[in-house]
Amino acid sequence: xxxxxxxxxxxxxxxxxxxxxxxxxxxxxxxxxxxxxxxxxxxxxxxxxxxxxxxxxxxxxxxxxxxxxxxxxxxxxxxxxxxxxxxxxxxxxxxxxxxxxxxxxxxxxxxxxxxxxxxxxxxxxxxxxxxxxxxxxxxxxxxxxxxxxxxxxxxxxxxxxxxxxxxxxxxxxxxxxxxxxxxxxxxxxxxxxxxxxxxxxxxxxxxxxxxxxxxxxxxxxxxxxxxxxxxxxxxxxxxxxxxxxxxxxxxxxxxxxxxxxxxxxxxxxxxxxxxxxxxxxxxxxxxxxxxxxxxxxxxxxxxxx
Amino acid sequence: xxxxxxxxxxxxxxxxxxxxxxxxxxxxxxxxxxxxxxxxxxxxxxxxxxxxxxxxxxxxxxxxxxxxxxxxxxxxxxxxxxxxxxxxxxxxxxxxxxxxxxxxxxxxxx
Numbered sequence: 001x002x003x004x005x006x007x008x009x010x011x012x013x014x015x016x017x018x019x020x021x022x023x024x025x026x027x028x029x030x031x032x033x034x035x036x037x038x039x040x041x042x043x044x045x046x047x048x049x050x051x052x053x054x055x056x057x058x059x060x061x062x063x064x065x066x067x068x069x070x071x072x073x074x075x076x077x078x079x080x081x082x083x084x085x086x087x088x089x090x091x092x093x094x095x096x097x098x099x100x101x102x103x104x105x106x107x108x109x110x111x112x113x114x115x116x117x118x119x120x121x122x123x124x125x126x127x128x129x130x131x132x133x134x135x136x137x138x139x140x141x142x143x144x145x146x147x148x149x150x151x152x153x154x155x156x157x158x159x160x161x162x163x164x165x166x167x168x169x170x171x172x173x174x175x176x177x178x179x180x181x182x183x184x185x186x187x188x189x190x191x192x193x194x195x196x197x198x199x200x201x202x203x204x205x206x207x208x209x210x211x212x213x214x215x216x217x218x219x220x221x222x223x224x225x226x227x228x229x230x231x232x233x234x235x236x237x238x239x240x241x242x243x244x245x246x247x248x249x250x251x252x253x254x255x256x257x258x259x260x261x262x263x264x265x266x267x268x269x270x271x272x273x274x275x276x277x278x279x280x281x282x283x284x285x286x287x288x289x290x291x292x293x294x295x296x297x298x299x300x301x302x303x304x305x
Numbered sequence: 306x307x308x309x310x311x312x313x314x315x316x317x318x319x320x321x322x323x324x325x326x327x328x329x330x331x332x333x334x335x336x337x338x339x340x341x342x343x344x345x346x347x348x349x350x351x352x353x354x355x356x357x358x359x360x361x362x363x364x365x366x367x368x369x370x371x372x373x374x375x376x377x378x379x380x381x382x383x384x385x386x387x388x389x390x391x392x393x394x395x396x397x398x399x400x401x402x403x404x405x406x407x408x409x410x411x412x413x414x415x
Contacts, residue, residue, distance in 0.1 A: 015396060017396055018396045021399070039310055043307060043308065043309070043314065046314035050311075050317070051314050052318070073313065074317060078321070081321040081325075086352050091329065092328045092334040096335040103329045104326060104330060107330070119349040123349075165403070166410065169361070169402055171360060172382055173403075175356045176353070177388075178353055178389075181393070192351055194351065196354040197358070199355030199358050203363040203371055204372070208360070211355070211363070211371075214355075216356075220345075223350075
């Protein structure tokens with residue numbers, strides 16, 4: 001393991017410690033709330049192990065305590081957790097060479113915090129680091145969340161309100177801090193700013209669970225409207241410092257090729273092609289049928305794997 | 306010991322897992338066009354900022370209607386962001402943000 005990777009993992013562990021503090025605070029309260037709502041310890045733990053979705057677990061506690069039927073709880077859970085689609089889709093292109101079973105297991109522990117830690121860590125080391133994913137998702141979130149659920153259930157009212165200790169801001173502050181780590185270019189900054197603004201506006205109208213998703217969906221579109229290649233201008237997080245390492249998705253060393261930069265360059269090339277002056281075309285030599293056939297052939301060629 | 310709600314936990318997990326897994330397990334995601342890959346790359350900062358801003362600024366009023374609330378939390382989050390930007394250290398940022406908010410609340414602000 002290279003020194004840089006070791007250092008990045010140490011930083012990931014430190015970041016995970018902050019996230020774990022937040023997870024512990026809220027899972028303690030969940031355990032307590034579950035006990036007050038009449039859950040058994042096994043039921044409370046099953047929620048944290050199997051559903052493993054904080055907001056829906058809290059919502060379920062309230063609904064179960066109120067004696068509501070299960071169907072609305074399940075429907076609400078689906079909508080509350082639909083945002084995970086975004087996380088999964090965002091990580092998926094980087095994980096294509098990870099085995100199916102491992103990806104299936106990774107998906108179970110994919111939460112807001114796990115995504116934030118993984119995305120920032122991958123960005124920092126400039127490549128996929130599967131052990132790093134597990135460090136963030138399991139050591140940083142899954143284990144603390146589940147242990148604290150049990151502790152909260154057993155300790156009961158001894159537990160102080162996280163808000164009294166200021167722990168209620170750990171989650172949003174951690175999300176904001178990890179977003180800062182991903183803002184390494186103009187597009188990322190604009191996407192984050194737009195995501196925040198749109199998320200707040202949509203939350204006011206549609207509620208936070210929907211608003212967050214709207215911000216996450218529309219923000220990138222705004223970012224894409226910006227010209228790229230600002231990585232060098234804004235202080236980077238060291239994302240491209242390790243491009244010479246062997247890319248885990250490939251048996252070929254990447255050298256200085258970087259996917260992000262390659263995309264930007266390809267787009268710039270495309271724009272340059274658009275802007276380049278075209279020689280005037282003599283109308284007499286233009287064959288519409290031939291042009292259409294050529295265009296169709298190009299399309300077929302692009303569709304080929 | 307009651308086990309009735311274990312089934313509810315399984316059902317909640319069953320409706321959550323597809324959202325977490327489907328894109329990761331879908332074949333051919335690596336063959337997406339560059340624009341789609343760029344979009345997915347920008348999802349990270351956008352959705353994290355969206356979560357942070359919504360959780361910090363939007364809170365339900367007594368009637369349960371979401372409204373913008375400016376409190377010490379925003380200061381805690383901004384301090385955390387500044388420290389992460391400056392020192393590249395999330396743990397330090399979180400510590401500073403939490404201490405600041407706790408102190409402001411003790412002082413009766415927010």
